Amino acid sequence: MALIDDVKSELAAIDNELPAAKKAQAAAMIRFGGGLHLIQNHIVVEAQFDSLDAARWLQDAIKDVFGHDSDLIEVSRQTPTGAVQRYSVRVLRAGGALALQTGLLDRRKRPVRGLPADIVSGNIAQIKAAWRGAFLAHGELSDPGKASYLEIICPGQEAALALVGTARRLGVNVKARQVRSSERVTLRDPDAIERMLLLLGATQSSRQWSGKRSDGESRGKANRLANFDDANMRRSAKAAVEASEKVIKAFEILGDDIPENLRAAGQLRLDHRDASLEELGRLADPPVTKDAIAGRIRRLLQLSAKVEKQRAQQNV
Template identity: 90%
Template sequence: MALLDDVKSELAAIDNETSAAKKAQAAAMIRFGGGLHLIQKHIVVEAQFDSLDAAKWLQDTIKDVFGHESDLIQVSRQTPNGTVQRYSVRVLRAGGALALQTGLIDRRKRPVRGLPADVVSGTPAQIKAAWRGAFLAHGELSDPGKASYLEIVCPGSEAALALVGTARRLGISVKARQVRSSERVTLRDPDAIERMLILLGAPRSAREWTGKRSDGESRGKANRLANFDDANMRRSAKAAVEASEKILKAFETLGDDVPENLRAAGQLRLDHRDASLEELGRLADPPVTKDAIAGRIRRLLLLAAKVEKQRAQNA
């Protein structure tokens, strides 16, 4: 979670956007962080975040850009993993005016179920800001070393489709999917995730995420190679033991009727059971290739099998 917190803090610190981009980000944060509620025929705007920096950004923007006061409330929630702190931004008196200014309700006072039309069809800066707002509200990012994903939990299918369409305008392909009755938009390609983080305005976190992911992949590769080497060693040891047993049986079968070169090769295997064929070849007198050692052991076993078969036929 530490890296995710860093990403959201970096995004919430951006303060050089245009008024239109700030409005797009605020609209997305409200839409994905909670939305609009009707209380005694009055519209109340409320959005909840896991990042205090994100909540403060929205509160400041509601005041500086839209001209309304809001309340910032800390909420504690019990989960199986312990107490989680959430931060709620609430606009009571001017909720209706703010909803109209952000485009979350249309001129007929009907709620917009996706994102406002002027955001979806807006400039690249507005689209990036909307994605940034959605991520600040309900974004998730995989820990380095695990399966890569960047995901945003959406309030509905219309909001998910709006993110898919706007991401396409940024040149990034994302997928909408349903998980346990919740709509989600997901990126899984690591390069696309890095690019999206940079587009949203978190280049430092993008570099950190990519670096840690690469380190994790390197460790995973090293572990796989180590496991592969261990498996090869186990197979080699098993093969050496089986070969030694066959050679002992061949010596018993042939007795003194073993050609000297074949006996020497077999005895080398018995004396050096953990050695490779190449090492046995170097130990031979005179040294020979591993193919020569393998060939002599093979001929020894074939000769013993032939003699054993003849004896069985004569019995």
């Protein structure tokens, strides 16, 4: 089971909320899962979910909180990646009454385009429940990684702005954006995602998400260190090859006229071309520091460059 399925199952199992919070969650699930439809001058309430647990929660809430019966219909839809199951909760006869009870119709019986005012201005429990309902209806959650995100697809701009405002009351900053003609609210900061999961009530899933995030960061750090070490090794090997070529040229220019300590350092470089300067220092007799061996090779190359320059001037 994917992490998003675990989160929605955990959220749908929460059953200790007060009636006002349950009402807020149900209203948000209907608003973000589908909404109101007018069929032959009759209001039908319908909401569709990708989670069977979420659909069953809404069906139970419609019965227990609002006193109406509803139908739970399984819908199979073909997509480019195969068949996808959806679960639709539909209220036919009492659709208008339910719409008024949830606040999705105002007192003048006009559809509410965002979230009902009594939810937006309600207590924190109602705010959390509304966010929980929106996430159950149309929420997405990535696996932790470079592109971590928690996102809710909204039925319109007003609904997106309602989520932005209510999230601010929870102390979480979310952004509204438009993607391919759909309105969305998105969290990308991993700490904010973890906090929001906890606020919604997905305690176990939050720990699971945080654990995967920590594992991913550790692997990423290890990979960066490995790449860093590998790059250092490549640079060191390239520098050693270039230094060896310069030493060969210096020996050819200077011939026998080389101080013994410089000759020994140059010969060590040629005999151990893959060795680091620190390793060359340990191989010297007597052993010296890497700075000392580097200094001797440098003076050897400077001496050969000086002699080569003098010869060039004499030949002019």
